[in-house]
Amino acid sequence: xxxxxTDNLRNVVLLGHGSAGKTSLAEAMLFASGAxxxxxxxxxxxxxxxxxxxxxxxxxxxxxxxxxxxxxxxKINVLDSPGxxxxxxxxxxxxxxxxxxxILVDAVxxxxxxxxxxxxxxxxxxxxxxxxxxxxxxxxxxLERVLEALGEAFDQNFVPVNLPVGTEGQFAGVxxxxxxxxxxxxxxxxxxxxxxxxxxxxxxxxxxVETAAESDDELIMKYLEGEELTDKEIxxxxxxxxxNGTAVPVLVTAATAGLGTQALLNALVSYAPSPTxxxxxxxxxxxxxEEIAPTELAPLTxxxxxxxxxxxxxxxxxxxxxGGLLESDSRVYNSRAEEEERLGQIYVMRGxxxxxxxxxxxxxxxxxxxLAHTVTGDTLCDKGHPVRLPGPSFPSSLFAVAVHPTSKAxxxxxxxxxxxxxEEDPTLQWRQEASTRQTILEGMGEAHVDIAVRxxxxxxxxGVTTTIPKVPYRETVTQTRADQYRHxxxxxxxxxxxxxxxxxxxxxxxxxxxxxxxxFGGAISRSFESSxxxxxxxxxxxxxxAGYPVVDVKAVVYDGKEHPVDSKDIAFQIxxxxxxxxxxxxxxxxxxxxxxxxxxxxxxEYTGDIIGDLNTKRAQVQGxxxxxxxxxxxxxxxxxxxxxxxxxxxxxTQGRGIFSMEIDHYEPMPAHLAQEIMAAHQREKxx
Ligand SMILES: Nc1nc2c(ncn2[C@@H]2O[C@H](COP(=O)(O)OP(=O)(O)OP(=O)(O)O)[C@@H](O)[C@H]2O)c(=O)[nH]1
Ligand SMILES: [Mg+2]
Numbered sequence: 058x059x060x061x062x063t064d065n066l067r068n069v070v071l072l073g074h075g076s077a078g079k080t081s082l083a084e085a086m087l088f089a090s091g092a093x094x095x096x097x098x099x100x101x102x103x104x105x106x107x108x109x110x111x112x113x114x115x116x117x118x119x120x121x122x123x124x125x126x127x128x129x130x131x132k133i134n135v136l137d138s139p140g141x142x143x144x145x146x147x148x149x150x151x152x153x154x155x156x157x158x159x160i161l162v163d164a165v166x167x168x169x170x171x172x173x174x175x176x177x178x179x180x181x182x183x184x185x186x187x188x189x190x191x192x193x194x195x196x197x198x199x200l201e202r203v204l205e206a207l208g209e210a211f212d213q214n215f216v217p218v219n220l221p222v223g224t225e226g227q228f229a230g231v232x233x234x235x236x237x238x239x240x241x242x243x244x245x246x247x248x249x250x251x252x253x254x255x256x257x258x259x260x261x262x263x264x265x266v267e268t269a270a271e272s273d274d275e276l277i278m279k280y281l282e283g284e285e286l287t288d289k290e291i292x293x294x295x296x297x298x299x300x301n302g303t304a305v306p307v308l309v310t311a312a313t314a315g316l317g318t319q320a321l322l323n324a325l326v327s328y329a330p331s332p333t334x335x336x337x338x339x340x341x342x343x344x345x346x347e348e349i350a351p352t353e354l355a356p357l358t359x360x361x362x363x364x365x366x367x368x369x370x371x372x373x374x375x376x377x378x379x380g381g382l383l384e385s386d387s388r389v390y391n392s393r394a395e396e397e398e399r400l401g402q403i404y405v406m407r408g409x410x411x412x413x414x415x416x417x418x419x420x421x422x423x424x425x426x427x428l429a430h431t432v433t434g435d436t437l438c439d440k441g442h443p444v445r446l447p448g449p450s451f452p453s454s455l456f457a458v459a460v461h462p463t464s465k466a467x468x469x470x471x472x473x474x475x476x477x478x479x480e481e482d483p484t485l486q487w488r489q490e491a492s493t494r495q496t497i498l499e500g501m502g503e504a505h506v507d508i509a510v511r512x513x514x515x516x517x518x519x520g521v522t523t524t525i526p527k528v529p530y531r532e533t534v535t536q537t538r539a540d541q542y543r544h545x546x547x548x549x550x551x552x553x554x555x556x557x558x559x560x561x562x563x564x565x566x567x568x569x570x571x572x573x574x575x576x577f578g579g580a581i582s583r584s585f586e587s588s589x590x591x592x593x594x595x596x597x598x599x600x601x602x603a604g605y606p607v608v609d610v611k612a613v614v615y616d617g618k619e620h621p622v623d624s625k626d627i628a629f630q631i632x633x634x635x636x637x638x639x640x641x642x643x644x645x646x647x648x649x650x651x652x653x654x655x656x657x658x659x660x661x662e663y664t665g666d667i668i669g670d671l672n673t674k675r676a677q678v679q680g681x682x683x684x685x686x687x688x689x690x691x692x693x694x695x696x697x698x699x700x701x702x703x704x705x706x707x708x709x710t711q712g713r714g715i716f717s718m719e720i721d722h723y724e725p726m727p728a729h730l731a732q733e734i735m736a737a738h739q740r741e742k743x744x
Pocket of ligand 1: 073078100117119140193194
């Protein structure tokens with residue numbers, strides 16, 4: 058692939074609701090530019106961007122993919138992102154390194170949940186944006202209606218730069234409003250504007266020229282004096298308005314038919330900011346914050362925004378260069394790991410295809426294989442001038458499963474494989490939950506975790522099944538009780554003897570465990586205290602009534618007996634364990650359950666349904682706020698009721714609600730529910 062100067066680069070992320078046509082549009086752009094000579098289709102898994110096995114099976118995008126499109130003098134690095142909200146991590150990664158958000162809207166459905174989310178994400182990074190109204194060839198496609206919906210949903214100045222020539226089945230090309238020229242068919246054949254459209258083109262052009270003029274003092278003077286702006290001046294003005302967010306150009310396409318693609322590519326070259334336009338970024342340098350300019354002369358600064366792990370290809374690290382020049386076969390420095398990395402060949406990626414290049418300039422995006430110390434979010438730089446850029450920000454997980462290996466061999470590979478898939482996807486985490494002795498995998502939703510599990514199976518050959526995780530309950534006592542236990546074993550061989558008298562007392566929440574030695578007159582030698590403590594610790598970890606750890610209890614040993622020969626460590630451990638169990642059963646044992654602090658944000662009209670549903674989940678509403686059409690509901694709610702909330706909320710709000718949640722404290726469970734858990738534990742033990 059040809060080399061491109063920073064000014065001739067465009068980093069464009071495709072965002073939008075699921076199925077808006079992002080992947081098809083990326084394919085159409087590649088085709089229009091001549092990079093591929095056949096258009097692939099999402100439906101039969103032949104597109105450049107959806108190359109992953111699971112993407113091919115499911116006909117949806119799951120990962121971000123890079124699709125560089127060469128057009129005129131520019132290289133447009135198109136970042137195709139998934140629309141399904143479970144894969145938001147990939148979207149966040151792609152947005153982090155883009156200079157423009159190209160937001161796709163379905164010409165029939167208009168503004169959808171995914172459109173709103175895309176807008177919000179672009180806001181977070183202050184990203185200039187353009188809108189593509191795609192699927193103009195579908196029945197009921199309607200540009201006016203979509204523009205109206207956009208205007209209602211977002212406070213922005215939307216300016217159409219192309220108009221459709223014909224709609225629905227008759228959609229045949231687009232009219233370039235500035236040049237007053239039509240581009241017809243998949244080849245973008247130049248033609249005159251049809252007479253039926255000339256008035257509309259004039260009208261649209263007037264609005265557009267006004268917007269363009271407003272961005273520039275010189276242009277506005279000229280405009281106010283009634284002088285005609287040249288096409289070049291209009292371009293310049295509009296380009297400035299896109300960069301500073303005062304205008305959002307709107308284009309129309311039918312991706313699968315290849316219509317409108319050339320006009321879109323022209324618009325990206327003309328209006329999308331280059332890395333130079335976007336200007337320097339702020340990095341943490343050796344002497345505090347510093348500006349990294351998008352030039353070759355700046356200190357080398359490359360941000361890692363994605364990592365993939367493949368058992369055959371190995372690890373692939375995706376980066377964007379912000380400053381300097383990144384060269385193949387060079388040494389760089391990882392400022393977080395504080396380690397040197399040897400770069401091998403660097404590549405420009407096109408879907409899964411790796412195209413070797415000698416170097417990449419400031420502003421460009423590429424990949425490199427087999428780095429040793431580098432993960433997503435790291436910065437590569439010069440050892441002599443270490444700098445760090447902030448990585449992509451990822452949301453915390455919302456959905457967890459317990460994973461169980463299907464065989465002994467799978468057991469051995471489980472940990473390392475989980476580590477690898479989590480390294481690849483920062484919105485996945487795994488851990489061992491000590492209190493339930495389960496391996497937990499957490500992600501953004503059911504589909505996300507499902508696909509991760511499928512990947513473990515297909516790519517790494519590790520078979521696992523999943524279940525809803527056990528809630529990490531805790532056991533405690535509610536009353537003070539005392540009792541004794543004698544352990545005696547005198548059949549054959551060396552005998553065992555120990556007697557322990559113990560009292561258990563409830564402690565305040567979150568105190569944990571206390572121990573006291575109240576034995577007088579040497580009834581038990583002090584040397585057995587540690588044996589007794591060991592026995593208590595064991596039983597507290599294993600639990601007494603339901604198999605969960607015992608907490609907030611004080612154990613007092615106040616008397617006992619020992620035997621000059623048969624009393625030994627193991628005997629006292631056993632006696633301590635047994636007396637603890639006995640006393641605990643008697644001391645009003647109770648189960649504590651984790652209570653989460655959750656925040657649910659939904660469009661106002663769903664407030665009633667959400668509160669109703671939360672009430673069935675034993676939630677206590679702590680507060681409610683209204684904010685631009687959204688309700689923010691804060692609740693305390695038992696974790697046991699919320700383990701599938703990601704799925705529940707999606708179906709209650711058609712995917713328009715979001716929530717976050719973390720464990721806040723533990724509380725005693727209602728007795729009837731505790732009974733059920735104890736009974737289930739009993740059944741499990743008997744099996
Ligand atoms: N009629 C028509 N169908 C289209 C057009 N663009 C895409 N499609 C179809 O819409 C479906 C979704 O297209 P994709 O390109 O996968 O959409 P996407 O936005 O990448 O979807 P996700 O990545 O899953 O969010 C596919 O069946 C496409 O064939 C279009 O312009 N016209
Ligand atoms: Mg897609």
